[in-house]
Amino acid sequence: MFRKVLVANRGEIAVRVMRACEELNIGTVAVYSEADKDAGHVRYADEAYNVGPARAADSYLDHEAVIGAAKKADADAIHPGYGFLAENAEFARKVEDTEGITWVGPAGDAMEALGEKTKARTIMDEADVPIVPGTTDPVTDPEQVREFGEKHGYPIAIKAEGGGGGRGMKVVWDESEVEDQLESAKREGEAYFDNDSVYLERYLEQPRHIEVQIVADEHGNVRHLGERDCSLQRRHQKVIEEGPSAALTDELREKIGEAARRGVAAADYTNAGTVEFLVEEEPGRDGPLGPDANFYFLEVNTRIQVEHTVTEEITGIDIVKRQLQIAAGEEIDFEQDDVEFDGHAIEFRINAENAANDFAPATGGTLETYDPPGGVGVRMDDALRQGDDLVTDYDSMIAKLVVWGEDRDECISRSLRALREYDIEGIPTIIPFHRLMLTDEEFVASTHTTKYLDEEMDHSRIEEAQQQWGEDTTSEEADDEVVEREFTVEVNGKRFEVELEERDAPPMPAVDGGDATASRPDHIGTSDGDDVEIDGDGEVVDAEMQGTILSVDVDEGEEVAAGDVLVVLEAMKMENDIVASRGGEVSQIAVAEGDSVDMGDTLVVLE
Structure with a gap:
């Protein structure tokens, strides 16, 4: 077993991995960015190393900084958690090639084969796992999308090769959207995964999202640990996950579980992973979905999942410990028939x-x-x-x-x-x-x-x-000073907690009517540290949230109409179109592609 594991992640998943390490008597190493210097995972670890500034690309995603920290700490393994570098085949190979350090996860080659969706679809198809009708080769031309639509109909899902969780996926509802959505999916793929390759699938309009947890070792053993139902999502991001699925009969869940085992075995995959499926819902059904329900392979997540905890609660199996044991060369010590499911989580x-x-x-x-x-x-x-x-x-x-x-x-x-x-x-x-x-x-x-x-x-x-x-x-009115006081009182022997607020509302400062510069900053900071001066008195379009500028879609002097996209802003893994609320001329652009912005920063000025 390992002596010391560096966890190349942050937050709750880093602590989760460290807890498993402690129970196996393994030392733990944290890495952190400047933004996380006081974070919980740093407090929990035995030792911690700064790997760069707040921007993830310069810290948690910096291959050399993370591996360098592992060398400094004399760690003999790296566990990636989920997100960041967890599904980066290039990083996995770098760790595999680093003497004295073991990668806790699937081999880089297997990760690449299943991480790129077209390769994964081919592997699954050959293993007799049902796949959604779609392409197995990357799509580069809008005409290919139109031809697919003529054959299979609309809507069509355009998906980034390295995507997941809705990132890098765009839905084409009719032919008029083909070019814009293809370009948007490629742009997201490049921004998030450094890979603008995309493929097509028939878009299922009423699916359930069912995923199967698997573990596989280097001795040829593949086990599935049952399914999780992750159908409650907002914008393709899961918010509640549960297991087992109340929507499946035992016969259907067995079919899906065995399909997952076949696909993973065919990919020569090791360590933990999740095979995701879409199951077509039957409107007005009475009772769970039976064995004849349609289910299709969606993707393989070549890492631990956020929701792995659900499976741990109903099986009693510590999946993170199993990851570490498998990476250390140990053999899975239970058969498929030994896996039992207890209760609901x-x-x-x-x-x-x-x-x-x-x-x-x-x-x-x-x-x-x-x-x-x-x-x-x-x-x-x-x-x-x-x-x-x-x-x-x-x-x-x-x-x-x-x-x-x-x-x-x-x-x-x-x-x-x-x-x-x-x-x-x-x-x-x-x-x-x-x-x-x-x-x-x-x-x-x-x-x-x-x-x-x-x-x-x-x-x-x-x-x-x-x-x-x-x-x-909701915020108080501007410049209100509010003092909150809490009291504990007893009435007829019963205890009550009482909160009182004292407000002091000083006069509002005068603002010149119609002057847009009076209530906005006259400059903003960009990611390179330079300031951009804001001139003129036109309508200011501000960032509604913190994020990174993916693209600027207008030029200074350009006439725009209400609803036109001005800037594309990435925030919290989502691509957001910033549009003009009215028509006008672009008098100034205050940001550039790649800039980091805070909420309220000026993006564009319209005259």
Whole structure:
């Protein structure tokens, strides 16, 4: 077994891996960026090394910096967690080629074969795993998309080779969108995965998202650990995951599990991984989906998944420990028939987002109160402490709540109790949304699909849940000074907590009417440290959130109409089109491709 493992990640997953290492008596090494110097994973590790500035490309994604830290620490293995470098075949090969350091994950060649979606589809097709109709060769020309549409119909999904979780995927609903969506998918692929290669699939309009956890060793043993249902998603990003799926019969789950085993064995894959499938929902079905239901291979995630905790709770198998043992050359010590499933588990992603505001990520804040739940069947995976500042440079997920019950009904009831106990103040979270979903008829009946949140659910219900159970995220009027005082009082022997607010509203500063420069900064900082002066008094288009500029789609002097895309901004793994609210002439462009911007920074000025 290893002496010391460097965890090439941050946050809760880094702590999760370190805990497994501790139980195996392995030393732990953290890496951190400047933004994470006070982070929980740094506190937890035995030792820690700074690998660069806040920007992920200059720190957590810097191959040489991470490997260099492992050498300095004399670590003999690197575990990548999920995200960042976890599915980067080039990095895996560099670690494999580094003397004295073992890569905890699949071999780089296997990772490349299954990580690139067209290669994975070919492997699965040859292993008799059902695949969605699509291309096995990269697509470069809009005419290829049109020809596919003529043959298979619309809508069509254009997917980046290295994509996942909705990143690098664009949907073409009709022929008029072909060129724009093809270019957008290629651009996202290049920005996120350094690979602009894309392929096509028939877009399934009402699917369930079912994934199978597998582990495989270098001795030829492949085991599946059952399925997870990840159908509750917003913009292709999972928010609640559970296992086993209440929508499948035992016959169908066995077919899907065996298909996953065949595909992984054919790819000569080792270590942990997840084979994802789309299962076509049957409208108006009575009871779970039977063995004749259509299911299709979607992709293989060649790493540990965020939701691996669900499988651990219902199988009793520590998947991260298994990763380490397999990487150390040990053989899996159980047969497929030995895998037993006990009860039901649900994982809730605790994201620092306001679900009532289209899941907009928080732009800052401090955990004034952090009191997570406990009790029977409740597991918390986090790296937080009360008083921590929210780091907004990376993913918005700050913790995971995992709940187990003897059956799904008990799991839902226990989850409601745990979510009511979960006390976070200082930042918005989607806890109110989770509480709402556990009383939602579609979710409770397990008839929801991946489209439910985005296309079918009444979003006013989310707003009501936020108002009822969420912290007030509306700002006070400008320049209001609010002092909050808390009192404990007793009335007839009963205890009450009382909060009072004292407001002092000084006069508002005068603002010249019509002058757009009076209420905006006269310069912004760019990623290279230079300032850009903002001139003129036209309409200012500001960044609504922190992110990175993927492209600037207009030129100075260009006439634009309302709704035209001005800038494409990447924030929290999502590509956001910044559009003009009215027509006008572009008088100034304050940003360039690759710049990092904060919320409120000026992007474009329109006259």
